[in-house]
Amino acid sequence: MRQQPDPRQLAAVVFDWAGTILDFGSCAPMGAFVKLFDRFGVAITIEQARGPMGVAKWDHIKALSLLPEVAAQWESRYGKPITDADVDHLYEVFTPMNAAVVADFADFIPGALETVAACRARGLKIGSTTGYNRPIMDIVTPIAAAGGYVPDNLVCAGDLVSGRPSPLMMWRSFADLGVWWPATVVKVDDTDVGILEGLHAGTWTVGVAVSGNALGLTLAEWQALSPGDQQVARIRASAKLWDAGAHYVIDSVADLLPVLDEIAGKLARGLRP
Numbered sequence: 001m002r003q004q005p006d007p008r009q010l011a012a013v014v015f016d017w018a019g020t021i022l023d024f025g026s027c028a029p030m031g032a033f034v035k036l037f038d039r040f041g042v043a044i045t046i047e048q049a050r051g052p053m054g055v056a057k058w059d060h061i062k063a064l065s066l067l068p069e070v071a072a073q074w075e076s077r078y079g080k081p082i083t084d085a086d087v088d089h090l091y092e093v094f095t096p097m098n099a100a101v102v103a104d105f106a107d108f109i110p111g112a113l114e115t116v117a118a119c120r121a122r123g124l125k126i127g128s129t130t131g132y133n134r135p136i137m138d139i140v141t142p143i144a145a146a147g148g149y150v151p152d153n154l155v156c157a158g159d160l161v162s163g164r165p166s167p168l169m170m171w172r173s174f175a176d177l178g179v180w181w182p183a184t185v186v187k188v189d190d191t192d193v194g195i196l197e198g199l200h201a202g203t204w205t206v207g208v209a210v211s212g213n214a215l216g217l218t219l220a221e222w223q224a225l226s227p228g229d230q231q232v233a234r235i236r237a238s239a240k241l242w243d244a245g246a247h248y249v250i251d252s253v254a255d256l257l258p259v260l261d262e263i264a265g266k267l268a269r270g271l272r273p
Helices: 030-038 046-050 057-064 068-076 084-105 112-121 134-147 168-177 192-201 219-224 229-243 252-270
Strands: 012-015 125-130 185-189 204-208 248-250
Touching: 012 168, 030 046, 030 057, 030 084, 057 068, 057 084, 057 168, 084 134, 112 125, 112 252, 125 168, 168 185, 168 192, 185 192, 185 252, 192 204, 192 229, 204 229, 204 252, 229 248, 248 252
Parallel strands: 012 125, 012 185, 185 204, 204 248
Antiparallel strands: none
Protein backbone atom coordinates (compact mmCIF):
# COMPACT_ATOMS: atom_id res chain seq x y z
CA MET A 1 0.00 0.00 0.00
CA ARG A 2 1.29 3.47 -0.91
CA GLN A 3 2.34 5.53 2.10
CA GLN A 4 -0.15 8.28 2.93
CA PRO A 5 1.06 11.90 2.62
CA ASP A 6 2.12 13.49 5.88
CA PRO A 7 0.21 16.74 6.59
CA ARG A 8 3.12 17.94 8.75
CA GLN A 9 5.77 17.79 6.02
CA LEU A 10 6.31 19.96 2.95
CA ALA A 11 5.43 18.10 -0.22
CA ALA A 12 5.75 20.51 -3.15
CA VAL A 13 6.65 23.96 -4.39
CA VAL A 14 4.62 25.38 -7.27
CA PHE A 15 6.47 28.08 -9.18
CA ASP A 16 5.22 30.69 -11.59
CA TRP A 17 7.35 31.12 -14.72
CA ALA A 18 8.06 34.66 -16.01
CA GLY A 19 9.43 36.90 -13.28
CA THR A 20 9.88 33.95 -10.94
CA ILE A 21 12.01 31.29 -12.67
CA LEU A 22 13.03 33.13 -15.85
CA ASP A 23 12.66 36.55 -17.51
CA PHE A 24 13.92 38.87 -14.76
CA GLY A 25 11.46 41.75 -14.59
CA SER A 26 8.77 39.80 -16.47
CA CYS A 27 9.50 41.87 -19.55
CA ALA A 28 8.47 39.63 -22.45
CA PRO A 29 4.77 40.50 -22.59
CA MET A 30 5.05 44.22 -21.96
CA GLY A 31 6.20 45.47 -25.33
CA ALA A 32 3.80 43.07 -27.01
CA PHE A 33 0.81 44.57 -25.18
CA VAL A 34 1.86 48.11 -26.11
CA LYS A 35 2.42 47.14 -29.75
CA LEU A 36 -0.88 45.26 -29.84
CA PHE A 37 -2.98 48.25 -28.88
CA ASP A 38 -0.87 50.57 -31.03
CA ARG A 39 -1.68 48.37 -34.02
CA PHE A 40 -5.34 49.15 -33.36
CA GLY A 41 -4.73 52.85 -32.90
CA VAL A 42 -4.86 52.91 -29.12
CA ALA A 43 -1.97 54.10 -26.94
CA ILE A 44 -1.17 52.41 -23.62
CA THR A 45 1.86 52.72 -21.36
CA ILE A 46 4.15 50.01 -20.03
CA GLU A 47 2.88 50.80 -16.54
CA GLN A 48 -0.72 50.27 -17.67
CA ALA A 49 0.29 47.05 -19.43
CA ARG A 50 1.80 45.69 -16.23
CA GLY A 51 -1.31 46.27 -14.14
CA PRO A 52 -3.19 42.98 -14.71
CA MET A 53 -0.04 40.84 -15.03
CA GLY A 54 -0.44 37.23 -13.96
CA VAL A 55 -3.94 36.62 -15.25
CA ALA A 56 -4.64 34.78 -18.50
CA LYS A 57 -3.71 36.91 -21.47
CA TRP A 58 -7.30 37.17 -22.77
CA ASP A 59 -8.35 38.44 -19.34
CA HIS A 60 -5.31 40.74 -19.33
CA ILE A 61 -6.36 42.32 -22.64
CA LYS A 62 -9.94 42.62 -21.38
CA ALA A 63 -8.76 44.37 -18.22
CA LEU A 64 -6.67 46.82 -20.26
CA SER A 65 -9.62 47.52 -22.52
CA LEU A 66 -11.70 48.51 -19.49
CA LEU A 67 -9.26 51.22 -18.39
CA PRO A 68 -11.18 54.49 -18.89
CA GLU A 69 -8.47 56.10 -21.01
CA VAL A 70 -8.16 53.00 -23.19
CA ALA A 71 -11.92 52.51 -23.54
CA ALA A 72 -12.31 56.18 -24.52
CA GLN A 73 -9.64 55.88 -27.24
CA TRP A 74 -11.27 52.75 -28.63
CA GLU A 75 -14.74 54.29 -28.73
CA SER A 76 -13.39 57.46 -30.32
CA ARG A 77 -11.64 55.49 -33.04
CA TYR A 78 -14.26 52.84 -33.75
CA GLY A 79 -17.47 54.64 -32.77
CA LYS A 80 -18.56 52.00 -30.26
CA PRO A 81 -17.43 50.49 -26.98
CA ILE A 82 -15.03 47.57 -27.16
CA THR A 83 -16.77 44.17 -27.05
CA ASP A 84 -15.70 40.67 -26.08
CA ALA A 85 -15.58 39.87 -29.79
CA ASP A 86 -13.04 42.68 -30.18
CA VAL A 87 -11.04 41.23 -27.27
CA ASP A 88 -11.14 37.84 -29.00
CA HIS A 89 -9.60 39.44 -32.08
CA LEU A 90 -6.99 41.31 -30.05
CA TYR A 91 -6.05 38.07 -28.32
CA GLU A 92 -5.66 36.28 -31.66
CA VAL A 93 -3.26 39.01 -32.79
CA PHE A 94 -1.44 39.14 -29.44
CA THR A 95 -0.46 35.46 -29.11
CA PRO A 96 1.90 35.35 -32.11
CA MET A 97 3.28 38.79 -31.18
CA ASN A 98 4.16 37.55 -27.69
CA ALA A 99 5.42 34.22 -29.01
CA ALA A 100 7.75 36.04 -31.38
CA VAL A 101 9.64 37.71 -28.53
CA VAL A 102 9.31 35.32 -25.60
CA ALA A 103 12.47 33.39 -26.48
CA ASP A 104 14.46 36.63 -26.17
CA PHE A 105 13.46 36.88 -22.50
CA ALA A 106 14.01 33.28 -21.41
CA ASP A 107 17.20 33.66 -19.36
CA PHE A 108 16.97 32.08 -15.92
CA ILE A 109 16.76 34.35 -12.93
CA PRO A 110 20.05 34.04 -10.97
CA GLY A 111 19.80 31.26 -8.43
CA ALA A 112 16.63 29.72 -9.86
CA LEU A 113 18.16 26.45 -11.03
CA GLU A 114 20.11 26.03 -7.81
CA THR A 115 16.99 26.62 -5.73
CA VAL A 116 14.96 24.10 -7.71
CA ALA A 117 17.75 21.54 -7.37
CA ALA A 118 17.84 22.12 -3.61
CA CYS A 119 14.07 21.65 -3.41
CA ARG A 120 14.34 18.34 -5.25
CA ALA A 121 17.18 17.28 -2.94
CA ARG A 122 14.72 17.76 -0.07
CA GLY A 123 12.29 15.41 -1.75
CA LEU A 124 9.89 18.15 -2.84
CA LYS A 125 7.90 17.95 -6.04
CA ILE A 126 8.13 20.89 -8.43
CA GLY A 127 4.90 22.20 -9.93
CA SER A 128 4.29 25.15 -12.22
CA THR A 129 1.44 27.41 -13.26
CA THR A 130 1.56 30.35 -15.66
CA GLY A 131 -0.50 33.13 -17.17
CA TYR A 132 0.93 32.16 -20.56
CA ASN A 133 -1.15 29.96 -22.85
CA ARG A 134 0.00 26.66 -24.38
CA PRO A 135 1.24 28.07 -27.71
CA ILE A 136 3.58 30.44 -25.88
CA MET A 137 4.72 27.79 -23.40
CA ASP A 138 5.42 25.44 -26.31
CA ILE A 139 8.24 27.88 -27.10
CA VAL A 140 9.36 28.49 -23.51
CA THR A 141 9.44 24.95 -22.13
CA PRO A 142 12.01 23.49 -24.57
CA ILE A 143 14.30 26.44 -23.89
CA ALA A 144 13.93 25.94 -20.15
CA ALA A 145 14.46 22.19 -20.47
CA ALA A 146 17.65 22.72 -22.46
CA GLY A 147 18.86 24.88 -19.60
CA GLY A 148 18.00 22.25 -16.99
CA TYR A 149 14.53 23.22 -15.77
CA VAL A 150 11.82 20.58 -16.17
CA PRO A 151 9.07 20.89 -13.55
CA ASP A 152 6.88 17.92 -12.70
CA ASN A 153 3.81 19.56 -14.22
CA LEU A 154 2.65 22.59 -16.15
CA VAL A 155 -0.76 24.23 -16.01
CA CYS A 156 -1.29 27.07 -18.48
CA ALA A 157 -3.85 29.83 -18.77
CA GLY A 158 -6.64 28.47 -20.90
CA ASP A 159 -6.20 24.87 -19.77
CA LEU A 160 -9.14 25.23 -17.39
CA VAL A 161 -12.43 27.11 -17.31
CA SER A 162 -10.96 29.76 -15.01
CA GLY A 163 -7.41 30.85 -14.29
CA ARG A 164 -5.92 33.16 -11.70
CA PRO A 165 -6.93 34.35 -9.17
CA SER A 166 -9.10 31.24 -8.91
CA PRO A 167 -7.47 28.15 -7.36
CA LEU A 168 -8.25 25.85 -10.30
CA MET A 169 -4.72 25.73 -11.73
CA MET A 170 -3.39 24.97 -8.27
CA TRP A 171 -5.96 22.23 -7.80
CA ARG A 172 -4.87 20.73 -11.12
CA SER A 173 -1.31 20.88 -9.85
CA PHE A 174 -2.34 19.05 -6.67
CA ALA A 175 -3.82 16.28 -8.82
CA ASP A 176 -0.83 16.14 -11.16
CA LEU A 177 1.65 16.01 -8.27
CA GLY A 178 -0.35 13.67 -6.06
CA VAL A 179 -0.59 16.23 -3.24
CA TRP A 180 -3.42 15.87 -0.73
CA TRP A 181 -2.83 18.63 1.80
CA PRO A 182 -2.78 22.24 0.53
CA ALA A 183 -0.83 23.32 3.61
CA THR A 184 2.09 21.14 2.47
CA VAL A 185 2.43 23.20 -0.73
CA VAL A 186 4.22 26.53 -1.24
CA LYS A 187 3.21 28.81 -4.13
CA VAL A 188 5.95 31.16 -5.37
CA ASP A 189 4.89 34.01 -7.66
CA ASP A 190 5.71 37.59 -8.64
CA THR A 191 2.14 38.85 -9.16
CA ASP A 192 -0.73 39.68 -6.84
CA VAL A 193 -3.12 37.35 -8.68
CA GLY A 194 -0.55 34.57 -8.45
CA ILE A 195 -0.41 35.08 -4.69
CA LEU A 196 -4.21 35.03 -4.57
CA GLU A 197 -4.18 31.82 -6.60
CA GLY A 198 -2.18 30.17 -3.84
CA LEU A 199 -4.21 31.69 -1.02
CA HIS A 200 -7.49 30.55 -2.55
CA ALA A 201 -6.06 27.04 -2.86
CA GLY A 202 -5.03 27.03 0.80
CA THR A 203 -1.26 26.98 0.30
CA TRP A 204 1.58 29.01 1.74
CA THR A 205 2.49 31.89 -0.56
CA VAL A 206 5.84 33.52 -1.22
CA GLY A 207 6.05 36.68 -3.31
CA VAL A 208 9.19 37.51 -5.29
CA ALA A 209 9.47 41.28 -5.42
CA VAL A 210 12.71 42.27 -7.12
CA SER A 211 12.84 39.73 -9.96
CA GLY A 212 9.25 40.11 -11.07
CA ASN A 213 6.44 42.25 -12.35
CA ALA A 214 6.00 44.09 -9.05
CA LEU A 215 9.27 45.92 -9.69
CA GLY A 216 9.45 45.50 -13.46
CA LEU A 217 13.14 46.13 -14.12
CA THR A 218 15.55 44.00 -16.10
CA LEU A 219 18.48 42.52 -14.21
CA ALA A 220 20.83 45.10 -15.70
CA GLU A 221 18.50 47.96 -14.76
CA TRP A 222 18.20 46.62 -11.21
CA GLN A 223 21.96 46.25 -10.83
CA ALA A 224 22.50 49.78 -12.14
CA LEU A 225 20.51 51.28 -9.24
CA SER A 226 22.31 52.61 -6.19
CA PRO A 227 21.79 50.65 -2.95
CA GLY A 228 19.49 53.39 -1.71
CA ASP A 229 17.38 53.37 -4.86
CA GLN A 230 17.28 49.57 -4.77
CA GLN A 231 15.87 49.68 -1.25
CA VAL A 232 13.19 52.20 -2.21
CA ALA A 233 12.20 50.07 -5.21
CA ARG A 234 12.28 46.87 -3.13
CA ILE A 235 9.95 48.34 -0.51
CA ARG A 236 7.52 49.57 -3.15
CA ALA A 237 7.44 46.25 -5.00
CA SER A 238 7.20 44.20 -1.80
CA ALA A 239 4.22 46.24 -0.62
CA LYS A 240 2.19 45.09 -3.62
CA LEU A 241 2.75 41.45 -2.70
CA TRP A 242 2.18 41.97 1.03
CA ASP A 243 -1.07 43.76 0.15
CA ALA A 244 -2.14 40.72 -1.88
CA GLY A 245 -1.76 38.62 1.26
CA ALA A 246 1.61 36.91 0.72
CA HIS A 247 2.84 35.02 3.77
CA TYR A 248 6.44 35.87 2.86
CA VAL A 249 8.10 38.26 0.40
CA ILE A 250 11.67 37.77 -0.86
CA ASP A 251 13.80 39.39 -3.56
CA SER A 252 13.93 36.32 -5.80
CA VAL A 253 13.82 32.53 -5.73
CA ALA A 254 17.49 32.59 -4.77
CA ASP A 255 16.25 33.57 -1.28
CA LEU A 256 13.60 30.84 -0.98
CA LEU A 257 15.33 28.08 1.00
CA PRO A 258 15.33 29.81 4.43
CA VAL A 259 11.63 30.50 3.95
CA LEU A 260 11.00 26.82 3.21
CA ASP A 261 12.86 25.97 6.41
CA GLU A 262 10.59 28.30 8.39
CA ILE A 263 7.44 26.91 6.78
CA ALA A 264 8.61 23.34 7.43
CA GLY A 265 9.09 24.23 11.07
CA LYS A 266 5.58 25.64 11.29
CA LEU A 267 4.09 22.56 9.67
CA ALA A 268 5.94 20.31 12.10
CA ARG A 269 4.28 22.25 14.94
CA GLY A 270 0.87 21.77 13.37
CA LEU A 271 0.51 25.32 12.04
CA ARG A 272 -1.29 26.03 8.78
CA PRO A 273 -1.37 28.99 6.35
